[in-house]
Amino acid sequence: MTPAVPPPVIEFLNRGDAQASRSAGLVVLGVLLIALIAKVMLQSATPLPRRDALRLLNVVSLPLLIVFLAIVVERFRDLS
Amino acid sequence: MTFRSPFLVSAHPEMYPPLAELSLPPPIGSSLLVAYLGGLGLVELLLTVSVPAAAGGYGLVALAVCIALPHMTDQRSASLLPVLAAIPVVRLATVAAPTADFAPLARLGLLAVPTFVAVVAVAHSDTQDRHLLRPGPGGWAEQAALPLVGVPLGMLVYLLGPPTPQLRGQAPVIAVIALLVLAVIPDELLFRGLLVPAATDVAGAAGVPLAAAAYAATFVAYGSMTLLATAFVVGLVLSWFRQRTGSAVGVIGARIVVALLVYLVLPAVWA
Numbered sequence: 001m002t003p004a005v006p007p008p009v010i011e012f013l014n015r016g017d018a019q020a021s022r023s024a025g026l027v028v029l030g031v032l033l034i035a036l037i038a039k040v041m042l043q044s045a046t047p048l049p050r051r052d053a054l055r056l057l058n059v060v061s062l063p064l065l066i067v068f069l070a071i072v073v074e075r076f077r078d079l080s
Numbered sequence: 081m082t083f084r085s086p087f088l089v090s091a092h093p094e095m096y097p098p099l100a101e102l103s104l105p106p107p108i109g110s111s112l113l114v115a116y117l118g119g120l121g122l123v124e125l126l127l128t129v130s131v132p133a134a135a136g137g138y139g140l141v142a143l144a145v146c147i148a149l150p151h152m153t154d155q156r157s158a159s160l161l162p163v164l165a166a167i168p169v170v171r172l173a174t175v176a177a178p179t180a181d182f183a184p185l186a187r188l189g190l191l192a193v194p195t196f197v198a199v200v201a202v203a204h205s206d207t208q209d210r211h212l213l214r215p216g217p218g219g220w221a222e223q224a225a226l227p228l229v230g231v232p233l234g235m236l237v238y239l240l241g242p243p244t245p246q247l248r249g250q251a252p253v254i255a256v257i258a259l260l261v262l263a264v265i266p267d268e269l270l271f272r273g274l275l276v277p278a279a280t281d282v283a284g285a286a287g288v289p290l291a292a293a294a295y296a297a298t299f300v301a302y303g304s305m306t307l308l309a310t311a312f313v314v315g316l317v318l319s320w321f322r323q324r325t326g327s328a329v330g331v332i333g334a335r336i337v338v339a340l341l342v343y344l345v346l347p348a349v350w351a
Contacts, residue, residue: 063194064172066173070177
């Protein structure tokens with residue numbers, strides 16, 4: 001059993017629908033921004049927040065940061 | 081004069097275990113897990129209709145898990161949340177990562193990177209000792225024998241859900257092996273290494289099938305009940321062994337054996 005990249009996703013990737021992939025990229029950016037803003041707000045809060053809240057936000061933001069960077073690099077590559 | 085019930089057995093107070101030990105697994109974590117599975121299944125189903133809508137669904141599930149943290153009253157339920165948040169995040173990465181220009185196997189290898197980062201972040205946030213890459217009570221010998229479980233599982237997967245031939249493409253065998261191993265390890269660390277102990281902490285013995293159901297849910301969009309059932313069986317067997325042996329090393333080996341059998345060995349034998 002392989003890691004799941006289901007047929008609809010493969011079709012979606014192969015179709016190269018710019019509008020749809022932009023929407024998926026915007027979702028990544030939106031969730032990433034919400035997680036980062038929440039983290040900054042928590043860090044500046046008094047009393048200090050629960051450490052597990054910050055770590056939970058790291059779980060959400062770090063993988064999406066990598067995906068976001070990949071999207072940015074791909075856009076630059078398309079521009080060149 | 082005080083009333084004394086005839087059913088009361090007089091015993092020294094020290095004979096009673098503390099209340100904390102008598103308490104059942106906290107219900108909030110297990111009900112959260114069931115609700116989460118329903119939500120994840122719906123979003124996976126949404127994938128068959130619209131990929132951007134499913135991406136939004138994954139984002140909402142991940143954020144909803146974060147919002148649930150202040151409502152977790154016990155440590156066990158709270159330590160389940162990072163794993164539950166990581167799964168939709170990894171699925172969102174699968175959908176949104178720009179991997180269209182890559183071959184299918186290279187795509188799996190690339191998608192392993194955000195999954196691996198998510199696993200490291202979850203392991204870092206975990207306050208419990210999960211014995212991820214250390215042997216359990218049975219020692220290394222038990223872990224070394226566990227990949228054998230992958231042989232019948234690999235045959236079952238190949239019979240019920242054989243991979244599409246174009247997945248391998250023209251890649252050399254060494255590259256296929258390296259990419260499969262790279263793709264399988266973070267996936268296994270997430271679904272078995274981290275999810276199974278966290279789920280059993282909050283749901284008891286039901287945590288094993290619930291973790292297997294979460295793994296199977298990621299196959300909903302394939303649109304095949306056979307494949308879904310196969311994923312559940314594979315998840316169930318590997319989750320049971322992960323819980324039984326107390327380590328993720330052996331089940332990672334078993335999963336690698338399954339992948340190698342399904343993509344390399346069995347197609348060559350049956351071709």
